Amino acid sequence: MLRLSTKGQYGVRAMYEIARGYPDEPVNIRSISERQDVSISYLEQILNKLRHAGLIRSIKGPGGGYVLERAPEKISIADILIELEGPVAITSCLDPSEGCVRVERCVTHLLWKSLGKQIEDFLSKITLQDLLNGKSYRDFSRVVSNKREKAVQA
Amino acid sequence: MLRLSTKGQYGVRAMYEIARGYPDEPVNIRSISERQDVSISYLEQILNKLRHAGLIRSIKGPGGGYVLERAPEKISIADILIELEGPVAITSCLDPSEGCVRVERCVTHLLWKSLGKQIEDFLSKITLQDLLNGKSYRDFSRVVSNKREKAVQA
DNA sequence: AAAATACTTGACAAATTTGGTAAGGTATTT
DNA sequence: AAATACCTTACCAAATTTGTCAAGTATTTT
Numbered sequence: 001m002l003r004l005s006t007k008g009q010y011g012v013r014a015m016y017e018i019a020r021g022y023p024d025e026p027v028n029i030r031s032i033s034e035r036q037d038v039s040i041s042y043l044e045q046i047l048n049k050l051r052h053a054g055l056i057r058s059i060k061g062p063g064g065g066y067v068l069e070r071a072p073e074k075i076s077i078a079d080i081l082i083e084l085e086g087p088v089a090i091t092s093c094l095d096p097s098e099g100c101v102r103v104e105r106c107v108t109h110l111l112w113k114s115l116g117k118q119i120e121d122f123l124s125k126i127t128l129q130d131l132l133n134g135k136s137y138r139d140f141s142r143v144v145s146n147k148r149e150k151a152v153q154a
Numbered sequence: 155m156l157r158l159s160t161k162g163q164y165g166v167r168a169m170y171e172i173a174r175g176y177p178d179e180p181v182n183i184r185s186i187s188e189r190q191d192v193s194i195s196y197l198e199q200i201l202n203k204l205r206h207a208g209l210i211r212s213i214k215g216p217g218g219g220y221v222l223e224r225a226p227e228k229i230s231i232a233d234i235l236i237e238l239e240g241p242v243a244i245t246s247c248l249d250p251s252e253g254c255v256r257v258e259r260c261v262t263h264l265l266w267k268s269l270g271k272q273i274e275d276f277l278s279k280i281t282l283q284d285l286l287n288g289k290s291y292r293d294f295s296r297v298v299s300n301k302r303e304k305a306v307q308a
Numbered sequence: 309a310a311a312a313t314a315c316t317t318g319a320c321a322a323a324t325t326t327g328g329t330a331a332g333g334t335a336t337t338t
Numbered sequence: 339a340a341a342t343a344c345c346t347t348a349c350c351a352a353a354t355t356t357g358t359c360a361a362g363t364a365t366t367t368t
Contacts, residue, residue: 001239002156002273006356009245009262016261028314037256042357048316061366062313077265085155091163102191107170107285108163111231114294115276119156122272131261140268160327182343196328202345215336216342 004085010038011046011084012077012131018056019072019128026065046084053083072132078123088116088123158239164192165200165238166231166285172210173226173282180219200238207237226286232277242270242277 013036021027029047033040047066050056055075056066068075082088086095090112093100103109126140167190175181183201187194201220204210209229210220222229236242240249244266247254257263280294 001162001235001242002158002244003246004156004244004266005354008155009266012262012265013260030314039357041359044316045357051315058315060314060364063367064314064365066315081155088155090156090158092157106167107288108166110290111166111280111285111294112158112163115273116156117295118276119269119273122269126265131265134261136264140265141271159325184343193328195330198345199328212344213336214334214343216338218336218343220344 007046008081008085011080014043014046015080015128016131018066018068019132022068022072026059026067028065049083073127073129075128076124077126078120088120090116161200162235162239165234168197169234169282170285172220172222173286176222176226180213180221182219203237227281227283229282230278231280232274242274244270
């Protein structure tokens, strides 16, 4: 249930690779392909979207590749996924581009809306920098439930 | 992104209707169909699964219908969705019935696992009774983030 | 200028999932 | 025995997913 498509998954992994070269080492598509086991053609589609969204910039010619447009701590997982898969919308009637004809009568409308917000908040608080840091499972779980963030790092 | 299939959505809405008759009024499939705008054939598939899972019981003959096997506050949304759509698994490699060959190298594994847990916790804390009570958006959001639950009801 | 390297675009398509419908059968109660 | 209700199986169309392929276009280095 609630599965993410490969496009979103690969996109995050590709952005992780590009983040590793930040700020002065362009990462070319072949090395991303090799390190993350994704075909070059498919990656091209994904990176193209992310480039148009302003998350990355491309540099052509020998020594070229992709570079983040912002620092890794300024790019959240939500930023990436929303570009590749659209906004979080548990049901089609919660998709801003669609609509719902039975909202008033719908007993589950608020439930799904609330779940969607929960997910988006979580994904907005995790950045590429967190992935670079190799945060642990416990760290991620704490993100939403605990806002104090006492600098207690394992 | 992260959309729920109609099977899960309809399932929750059907369970809501059945919950309304709890404990002594069996709810027949036709009235569920009419109230929730779902075809009888499709509902039959859904209710069949939920019956085999032990969430509801069926009573045949005139005056028959479906009845919850447990009280509405003992059946969570997670219970229903997991039966209809399988466990929360953001990626296929997190599905217990499948597997992942590159867990060690995967920088996003923990991220997805953590998100899945977040979602499951949320859905486990909301029950059919909450839907019957017509909880507000604010109420749902509070479920996960606030465990104190000061009985402050709007 | 030419060669190497890299990115861009668009068309295409197999496989899977989704979202159902239809027909006929079985069980229970009044 | 008639009415009511649930059960099972088979089938299928459309949409989405998950890519591949071919043929460009742009830039830099030598």
